[in-house]
Amino acid sequence: MREPIATPGRASRRDYWNVWLIAWPVILSNSTVPLLGAVDTAVMGHLPEARYMGAVTLGATIFSLIYWGFGFLRMGTTGMIAQADGAGDGDEMRAALGRALLIAFAVGLAILALQLPILWLALWIYPASAGVEELTAGYFLVRVWSAPAVLANYCFLGVFIGLSRTRAALGLQVWTNGVNIALDLLFVVGFGWDVKGVALATVIADWSAMLIGGWMVLRMVRGETTGIDWRRIFEPTALRRTFSVNGDIFIRTLCLTAGFAYFNAESARFGDVVLAANAVLMNFQHILAYGLDGFAFAAEGLIGRAIGRRDLAAYRVAVRATTVCAVAVAVLYALFYGLFGPLLIDLLTDIESVRGLARDYLPWVIVSPIISIWSFQLDGIFIGATQTRDMRNAMILSLAGLVVAILLAVPPLGNHGLWLALTLFMVVRAITLWRVYPRIGARIG
Structure with a gap:
């Protein structure tokens, strides 16, 4: 609506x-969010040792804490998109999305560049047995490559909510969780890739959601002009407000x-x-x-x-x-x-x-x-x-x-x-x- x-x-x-x-x-x-965690737990729970389940649980906790802090990308985008839409300013709506995505990809690339210090700090905060820490590191170093996609998806979710297109958000969430669950079963049960298989399933699901979500959002906010209006995106007052x-x-x-x-x-x-x-x-x-x-x-x-x-x-x-x-x-x-x-x-x-x-x-x-x-x-x-x-x-x-x-x-x-x-x-x-x-x-x- x-x-x-x-x-x-x-x-x-x-x-x-x-x-x-x-x-x-x-x-x-x-309501679908806990389902994915339950499937991850069930898949790991059928492996021979408890350390696999512990590693996935610890790894998921680390990423939840990282991404939780960047929830502003969703919330800030929502308000700006909604207000621009209410004012009938399509150019500002597209520029607001562009500013949010610039921040998302900058933060995502920073997480990739600092992945080893982040992992070290996380394991220092959440100490575990040597076996669990080794598996957690393997999980983390694979899943971290979805960081830019996850943060971009926050921006897309902000657009969906700002325009009250929540059914689009539901469809994208169902797609992401469905792909993730299917690949969990394929990589772990089928290929025997244990924790790295769970992490890779999440990476593929997140990047596929980013591509589909980006296509959906562009259809919603596209105007008569094509291309990127960089001057509008970097307009100083609007940029300061975004930050x-x-x-x-x-x-x-x-x-x-x-x-x-x-x-x-x-x-x-x-x-x-x-x-x-x-x-x-x-x-x-x-x-x-x-x-x-x-x-x-x-x-x-x-x-x-x-x-x-x-x-x-x-x-x-x-x-x-x-x-x-x-x-x-x-x-x-x-x-x-x-x-x-x-x-x-x-x-x-x-x-x-x-x-x-x-x-x-x-x-x-x-x-x-x-x-x-x-x-x-x-x-x-x-x-x-x-x-x-x-x-x-x-x-x-x-x-x-x-x-x-x-x-x-x-x-x-x-x-x-x-x-x-x-x-x-x-x-x-x-x-x-x-x-x-x-x-x-x-x-x-």
Whole structure:
């Protein structure tokens, strides 16, 4: 659905329906992500030694951390593309994509050039047995060659979301995972290439997705002129804005990552059983994020285009429609966790001590959807508005609040204090963004 919501006044049924049409492909696409990891684990799990599975798990964790930091390529591209589309400026839309791709390929080539120091640092941070480290190195040195393609795909995903073409994003995700799974089976089961086969399957899948995604994006943003307008791409003001937006989101993402890393580190201090129980419950939070991302992504595209058109009525309707849908789904998540949470815990672990402890802390996860939805939704609104400096500052304050909350709540309350601190982290994220939220409407007006 490329056309922005334009209904004046209150959101209509059509507005809510448009939101669902944009959101459901994202939700379905996100749900396929764990499938690939499950297939990798299953393929490695049938090899004779556990070190193969450990190496793939460790290698995948390293790449997740590397690429997580560059998620700004997706988020920054979304807001800029949506606003350019709303303003009817096709030249700027193509230039915005060009700037994002320049950054993506520059960072990708830097990762390739620094692959050995990155590998050394990663293995220093995540020490393992000699056998696992040797296999992890083999996996890493193959998979690293997909870095430019992965980062370019982030830019293409930003275009799809900015234009609300989320079905294209779903199709590309299904293609990537399908190719990856098929080649996993061929290279490992068929050819016996163990961890390097898994890595090579990912490399081929990522580069094929980049080629197909690039073709799809060019069809969406092509104009009457052909060729690359380098002067528009390197226009100083626009280039500075691109770096500013991406830099703000990068800092914001680092703070968010640091917050969850601190939570996990504090979990480990309570011992193996508490660490495992918290890890089980964090899966609930990840599932929640996968589901609610669809409405945040819908908000990014719709709000960005409303701002590009300087249409305050469309902006307000987009905020209302996406938020109402997101809150409704958050309530359903809370009810689902309340009814089936113990069953989900039992599916995730067979260890009775972990099961019992996870049930003790389950109430924190049950209330999490109702509390987390506001920060998720505000993130989508601010990304669509490219109001990234406010996002950065809000996340810095939220991280500071999390640290203080853990220091004050954990000594008297133990692990309950840790979950209380994480809950307050979500509350502070929402409050700090809500305080500056009126600036977006004032900017449009």
